Amino acid sequence: MTLADQLPVLLIAISILASLLILATGWYDRRFCYPIALITILSQFLASIVILLQVLDGGTIRYYLGNWSPPLGIELVIDSFNGFILVAILLLAAATIIYARRSVEKEITPEKIVSFYVLFQLLVTGLVGMTITGDLFNLYVFLEISSIAAYTLIASSRRSHSYVAGFNYLILGSIAAGFILLGIGNLYVTTGTLNMAELAAMLPASYHLATVHSAFLFLIIGFSIKVAFFPLHLWLPDAYTESPSAVTVLISTVMAKVSVYALFRILFTVFTTAYIIDSFPVTGFILLMATVAIIAGAVLAIAQEDLKRMLAYSSISQIGYIMFALGVTNEIALEGGILHILGHAVMKGCLFMVAGVIIYRMGTSRLSDMKGLSKTMPISCAAFALAGASMIGIPPTIGFMSKYYLVLGAFEAGLWPYAVVLLIGSLLAAIYIWRFIEIAYFGDPHGGHGGDHHGHATEREAPLSMLAPMVGLALLCLIFGIFVEVLMQAVAPAALLLLGGA
């Protein structure tokens, strides 16, 4: 047993230990918290890359916790799909933690900083655990760890409205978790196991049972609330808008993507395509709702006056794109969907970081206060423009590549009216991204209000530790788009795996 064999469990164990260590050292001196969190998340990121390379090289890794083999024990399973997701979320978590230090100093009261980093680390723990576990109930426990951390983090802002946003998310999130727990219970009644691989093997014999149908519905509704799939998105705009900037970046990228991953995992690994297409045809309905989500999210985004709220509604629209891949259910579309999980995380992370930088320097996120911003914060605005171009889907960005695969997939399935919706969604995205660009680049900073901005002296470029991850993510939008072939080496086997091929 070498260290490399133990990496999957270390990913979770070190993360939990680090959160305790942050708490303990935080009592002694608050300044120790940040370096511990930084080192932990960076080493987790490196470990995840090693694991992904191992998986691409030698196939699926199955790690038996405490050497108890399933069905008695719990196993951690890392295949090409969740290995890819793992690297993606830890990349974003690493960028967020670098970005967080200055942002947190400004937006969170000093006595809360220790608990902020503890909860941040716990949130990452829960999300990593959700990604690599191979046991359904374990998934629920990690989901609740991450959810409780997220409710508290959202409410940690200095703005009092954040308490209400956190409370509303708690109510909806708990209903979702309850539904997921009921779904898991129904599956356990039917099969007597909680291991995902075993469930997938035993369920086909009971595909006709009402118990399985209700389990499926409970699970899919529960996770749809968690990913904020269109009619169930009501918690999202407030939660994204009111939470501190660093938290918004983390939950809009890492947490949203892990929930999407869990939904894919349940639908394709536990229930397999045979169930969702033949026994309980649900993909057509998901496709329909996804197109509604794409259009409605984008239209609502255009109507917003607040930059963070606009980006939050844009997230609802982009979740629609990922669910679109789920609805089409062929290989090319799924490749596009998985690529969009990474792509959307990178570009939305960058956009929310820009919004956070603007709040850091100007104390506002109202679009009308940002006239002529490109003169005082040129790098931030350029990063926004690049990530925004990716959001619209302008080649050669990653956003273009994922939407290209989605459209190809839709054509292959003969769903060309739906492909048109994807293009309309891109057009609407162009409108809301352009609103910011127009205000920032062509707005007159002294016009309109007659020079009532007294804070102009403080409006300069953000500190380096916030700028670096932001520019890095913006460049990644471009680099991933150009070198998409490298990503496809991981994405293509992942899509095949979801469809049941090896």
Next chain:
Amino acid sequence: MIESFFELFLSRYNYWMAIILMLIGLYALIAKQNLVKKIIGLNIFQTAIYLFYISFAEVRGGTAPIYTAEGVHALYVNPLPHVLILTAIVVGVSVTAVALSLIVRIYEEYGVLDEDELMQAVRGR
């Protein structure tokens, strides 16, 4: 028709009770205006799920799952759902604690516990 329905209810009454409790909880969660009552609804909702798990684990005449050395095949109750629900209860208590502390903060900040009044207070700021 009615008799068969009645029999269906009686033979599975534990599940029906769980469903009824769950709906009561969901109703309170969605329809009640008072934030604390919402949390009570959430607890009823969660308890219904616990009851569902515990009742499907029940084996009539079963004993505790203790290993008997003489090789006697005792009829025992599946312990796994109980263990799962112990975990879920811990989770439920933590969620309740977070929710109540958020309510305390909301009350300190706005001085109201009623949802409609709270929304007005939020918009007023």
